[in-house]
Amino acid sequence: GAVVSQHPSWVICKSGTSVKIECRSLDFQATTMFWYRQFPKQSLMLMATSNEGSKATYEQGVEKDKFLINHASLTLSTLTVTSAHPEDSSFYICSARGGEAEKLFFGSGTQLSVL
Amino acid sequence: LAKTTQPISMDSYEGQEVNITCSHNNIATNDYITWYQQFPSQGPRFIIQGYKTKVTNEVASLFIPADRKSSTLSLPRVSLSDTAVYYCLVAPGMDSSYKLIFGSGTRLLVRP
Numbered sequence: 001g002a003v004v005s006q007h008p009s010w011v012i013c014k015s016g017t018s019v020k021i022e023c024r025s026l027d028f029q030a031t032t033m034f035w036y037r038q039f040p041k042q043s044l045m046l047m048a049t050s051n052e053g054s055k056a057t058y059e060q061g062v063e064k065d066k067f068l069i070n071h072a073s074l075t076l077s078t079l080t081v082t083s084a085h086p087e088d089s090s091f092y093i094c095s096a097r098g099g100e101a102e103k104l105f106f107g108s109g110t111q112l113s114v115l
Numbered sequence: 116l117a118k119t120t121q122p123i124s125m126d127s128y129e130g131q132e133v134n135i136t137c138s139h140n141n142i143a144t145n146d147y148i149t150w151y152q153q154f155p156s157q158g159p160r161f162i163i164q165g166y167k168t169k170v171t172n173e174v175a176s177l178f179i180p181a182d183r184k185s186s187t188l189s190l191p192r193v194s195l196s197d198t199a200v201y202y203c204l205v206a207p208g209m210d211s212s213y214k215l216i217f218g219s220g221t222r223l224l225v226r227p
Contacts, residue, residue, distance in 0.1 A: 043217045043220055107158050
């Protein structure tokens, strides 16, 4: 099946710094990518929808200036958590739609810990 | 957006068949039903997708009645490694911009 690569798998940073997470579709072109966050023992919460070459669409309550999303090509989307704070610590997951039958494939996730 | 309802948790034992039912009363004509499996600290993994009747692959079967208002994921002879959270989602099959909203999922615990 199609593969979505997410990097890094985990990151620890100091409060106030910015962190970039990459999401790549390795063997298919993804016109749309999605970013989720997940807190322990909770479901995935959609943060934003990212379309190649255009601005991301953010879900209600998600700060677009804090969570910068760039979808520069059909195989790469990035999420930058700016001026991270401890409450931003979470598991971030990207997904891309494409490949066979337009299924949705997920990255392996990034565990962000802000000290 | 079709809302889905699943049991919060289920327990089973190794070797048993597990059936997880999902309700989606407001499913639209062009919606497909997809099930994902998620292990802790990993992204969800695609299990199976269907539109109607029965679909079977190497890991599971998906049963969808004629009215499509529910679906049942069947896992034959579960093992300890099947302990995970299972999510049922409905969405248009070929709309690449359609966003998938996750419900609470079903936390399956397989005991030895």
